[in-house]
Amino acid sequence: MSVEVQIAPCTATSRSFTPASMASKNNWTASKAELDRFGQRFWSLTRFILDDRARFDDAALAFDLERPPRAEIATGHYHLIS
Numbered sequence: 402m403s404v405e406v407q408i409a410p411c412t413a414t415s416r417s418f419t420p421a422s423m424a425s426k427n428n429w430t431a432s433k434a435e436l437d438r439f440g441q442r443f444w445s446l447t448r449f450i451l452d453d454r455a456r457f458d459d460a461a462l463a464f465d466l467e468r469p470p471r472a473e474i475a476t477g478h479y480h481l482i483s
Contacts, residue, residue, distance in 0.1 A: 444481060455479075 447464070448457055455464040463480035 440481065447481075 444459075444462060451457075451464065451466065451470070454468040454470060455466045457464045461480060462482075463478065465478050466474070466476050469476055
């Protein structure tokens, strides 16, 4: 069983570079940076909580859950999609 956690960015439809769209682009850049920080924190927290229960592949942002913390959580391969 594989479970995916995904944070999908919104895409802008405008391609013009007016001052208003530049502000929007700057907001997108700041939002993307915040999502990246959130993803890093989420991954660090996941590693901390499941440290002795899973084998982690940091490069792939994936882990194999060998001993779930609760009975209703399935063992298997999990990965973070960012």
